[in-house]
Amino acid sequence: MTPEPVLPPHFRFGTATAAAQVEGAADTDGRGPSIWDTFCSEPGRVRGGDTPTVACDHYHRMPEDVAMLGELGVDEYRFSISWSRVLPGGLRGTDDEGVNRAGLDFYSRLVDELLSAGVRPVPTLYHWDLPQALQDAGGWLERATSEALGDYAALLAETLGDRVTRWLTLNEMNVHTLYGHALTDHAPALGMGLDCLPVAHNLLRAHGLAVDAIRGAARPAGGDGAGGGPLEVGVVQQHFPVLPATDSEEDTGAADLFRILTNWLFSDPILRGAYPEAWVAEMVAASAGLTSDQLAADLAVISRPLDLYGVNYYEPTRIEAPRPDKDYSGVLEVDIPADMPFSPVRIEGVERTDFDWPVIPSGLRDILVTLHERYPGLPPVVVTENGCSYHDEPGDGGRVRDDRRIAFQRAHLAAVAEAIDAGVDVRGYYVWSAMDNFEWAAGYAERFGLVHVDRATQSRTRKDSWHWYRELIAAHRAGR
Template sequence: MATSRPPHHPELPTHLLFGTATAAYQVEGAAQEDGRGPSIWDIYCRTPGRVARGETGDVACDHYHRHAEDVALLADLGVDLYRFSVSWPRIQPTGRGRPNPEGLAFYDRLVDGLLAAGIDPVLTLYHWDLPQALEDEGGWRVRDTAHRFGEYTAIVAERLGDRVDRWITLNEPFCSAFVGHAVGRHAPGTREGRGALAAAHHLLLAHGTAVGALRAADVGEVGITLNPDHLVPATGSEADHAAVERARTLHNRTWFDPLFTGAYPDNEKEVWGELADASFRVEGDLDTIGRPLDFLGVNFYRPIKLRDAPHTEPDPARRTAVDIGVEQVPYEEVRHTTMGWPVVPESFTELLVDLDRRYPGLPPILITENGSAEPDVPDADGRVHDTDRVDYLRDHLAALGRAIKAGVDVRGYFVWSLLDNFEWAFGYDRRFGLVRVDYDRLDRHPKDSFHWYRDYLTQHRSRRSREAGA
């Protein structure tokens, strides 16, 4: 899809709300303060060879102590919304039992600060930091964890439901199930077959259980955030197209089909063979999983190009859940971010339009993450002139506008991320923030992209006000 360079500030519908986002383990720090228990990421980070340079989220951006400073940055930025996650082990140190009052009090302070600044909070209940005590009992591989998640959800909803109007149950369960339990590059860091598929199912069940708890608490709008991938065949061959369809089930259909069609993917046996064991599924689970939602969160960064390839493990019984006979092919002649991800803005349009066509009746969409990691080298005055990030955001906002014009119902957009932060297995050398964090002093320094986004939001609000007054 050939596109011309969009204007410096692409115009999007004035009803669209804008924000930015963070996640608890990536920014909060205070990992051993005020009663917080260990999460799977605390343990994973301490396993030699797992995280670059042995770095951890123990301090991260120290958002736990500096949240007022960060809320002031959000107010200066001029966002409508701020998406953050609650740390489950900060609320229930072992994942069960009575809540930790200090943990709940922190989120009280954060939510009250946001509302006082005129910013609506968007709360994510789970952004990958499972209490380690639950992992020791089987984690997402076992059904009980879904029930524990429902109890945790009820605790948070009771405390914050009077002030938070938008709730996200899970962030990117694909990563929790498959990157964590099959690739092994995220916590808990295992390479499993059936275990990863069981984790996928129990994450969906936890989502449905949480939706029930949130509806019972009458908290407002409820959704889930997925990271569907735009998958492109490397060639026009039948084999490469078949490879893409297998990958579509792994990346997208495993989540979208149970949530929005009331069925499991019809090609599971073809994709996973002997691993496609449904013994962990119980009658009635689809009814719980498919409870109606008010919105769908979509995270998008880059497309993936694939070709057919032999299985890496010849024994089907020993394959991991991601060994489905496909291989990723690099994009050529496009810019790549420091994550190694290709920058192809038109694929953002194509993904959203494709989802809209495949799943008629999807709830309204929030783009809950979109952004880029860049080198971000400060100049002599400490300023970061992140032109590539500005280009990325502008081009993807323009691509979003084309999807909306094609009929996709999008209601909001969040830049990932407000702050440079702990980027999981990469540690601290991948920077996504609109604000640079000096990890030695923990000072915050807005980048050029911060100022660009602020100018964009100022113009957007001005157009919104003019239309409201017309």
């Protein structure tokens, strides 16, 4: 049997979810609509016509789900907070008249349940589900939306900051910008191409404003328990190696451009205080209508010091310069428009998940090492998402035998161990996902969870991977 990876004693294990993917209760207790509610109501947007209206019904089953996390033995649980559940209209308003107290109370109870179960709560403020009211006012094309998120962050830190000590601001700004704004595959489906650069800048600025708001409002608890310790603020970015299809100048140039626009466009401003190239900064400033002084002031906010850096990893991407008359559709889960100066190429000769994503654990090691080398001041890293979709269903006796997921997670944890050996300060690893959930435009067809969720009954079944992860965590704590 393949040995389990050896990780440092201080290493922390966790799982992750997002509000729009698990909570359901879309119109319960005063929650307002988000851009994902609107997107999913439009025919043809989501596979099978699925919607997150019920999802995993986590809003009503939260104590049961938290009890499973406690039984699993994870150190930390990363979840996101639904902006439209807390502020249905998107804005706090004078004297907090825009605040939905029932929504805030849900997250307060969730935090308390997690702490009682010995699990550290790690909330993400924004995981793609902008209140529809803010989208109607211009969404992330408006600077005011950055300020609205900062105020939302302050409200949450004021409410939960006596018990929450680790905060994450935004999730995967690159995916949100590309899929939902440059393309039409995710909400809000604007299809703007490179005209969406103001979205990227305003998301980054929102992150910086949120960091300031959390530091100004949170009151971290003392002690060494699940909720104790110093205040930590970080961000979550998706990173992946970008590989040229060949060594030709055309392909390496196309890969470099894709890498800049999907990786460094978002991490360089945060970790270096500058956009990756002068031409990128010029394009951002011009598209957002900023003077050079205004851009510099924004970058000072965007690059506030962080306590941790979250890295989501799923797969590398192979890129070539577009070939005339070549069909590139279906290579990725989204199609890059034909008029772009780069095109994705299918990675052959490797195992693939049931979502048709290539399984390349070495890519996680490689991107962690690349980040370590690119950013000498890189904060401690947590792998905040890593997982796979396999369509395993309960068999005889109700058991879900998902050996492929176990092999996947084991291999990727081994890649993390290799990155640590190479000098990268990686402090933790969160499996995506705690349970099967609503997988955005793929609906419910894809299953990433350690726990199987029956769509008809909402019953939860711990998969073999759940039991493996539990044993791994227990062995690590025992020093075995």
